[in-house]
Amino acid sequence: MDDLYYWVLRVWHALTSNKKVLVGMAAAVAVVVTVTTVFAAPALSEGESVESSGVASVAVPVVTSSEVPVGPIVEFTIGEVTDSGMLPSSPFYFLKEAGRSLEYAFTFDSVKKANLTLRFANEDALAIHELCLDDEYLDTAQQCIRYQDHFFTSLAWAVKAKKEGADVDALMTSLRNAHHTHRLILAETLTRLPKQFGEAAIGAVAFTS
Numbered sequence: 001m002d003d004l005y006y007w008v009l010r011v012w013h014a015l016t017s018n019k020k021v022l023v024g025m026a027a028a029v030a031v032v033v034t035v036t037t038v039f040a041a042p043a044l045s046e047g048e049s050v051e052s053s054g055v056a057s058v059a060v061p062v063v064t065s066s067e068v069p070v071g072p073i074v075e076f077t078i079g080e081v082t083d084s085g086m087l088p089s090s091p092f093y094f095l096k097e098a099g100r101s102l103e104y105a106f107t108f109d110s111v112k113k114a115n116l117t118l119r120f121a122n123e124d125a126l127a128i129h130e131l132c133l134d135d136e137y138l139d140t141a142q143q144c145i146r147y148q149d150h151f152f153t154s155l156a157w158a159v160k161a162k163k164e165g166a167d168v169d170a171l172m173t174s175l176r177n178a179h180h181t182h183r184l185i186l187a188e189t190l191t192r193l194p195k196q197f198g199e200a201a202i203g204a205v206a207f208t209s
Contacts, residue, residue, distance in 0.1 A: 084126035114157035121150035141200035
């Protein structure tokens with residue numbers, strides 16, 4: 001038992017004394033947390049597209065200018081979501097992420113999961129808008145990735161619910177209406193983001209369209 005205890009202490013000391021190892025572990029945990037939601041959702045079958053499942057495909061013009069527009073700033077509301085909640089720039093944002101993960105884990109109905117992840121995507125879109133206005137450009141780019149993961153997850157659950165025979169008409173209407181406002185937010189974000197951060201917003205536009 002003493003030998004085992006000594007071995008554990010040596011391994012722990014090796015990990016904590018090496019900053020590169022700690023950074024690597026933290027990065028690995030961050031990646032797992034980021035992709036858990038989208039991988040937990042039902043995957044679309046081979047050859048099946050979102051469009052063939054009843055979701056309209058919308059062409060979105062991509063704006064790549066980094067100049068700040070002169071026009072007035074628009075306050076956005078997406079469905080019943082009027083506030084983004086805690087922003088990633090807060091040191092307590094991990095609490096929001098943990099709460100979301102728990103709520104998602106304990107939601108079992110496909111339609112409810114689709115509505116829940118759509119709410120997450122709506123909050124993420126509003127957060128993108130607020131972070132960009134606050135000049136938090138790195139957080140804005142990272143939030144674009146969270147947004148597209150949650151929006152696609154919502155679409156995947158909608159497809160699954162439809163296959164299960166559920167009534168998804170209201171859900172599809174919510175998805176289409178929400179995505180219209182998402183496009184407006186992302187378009188405005190692209191006009192404000194510095195060029196080096198614009199790729200994430202362009203990716204979100206292309207991915208969800």
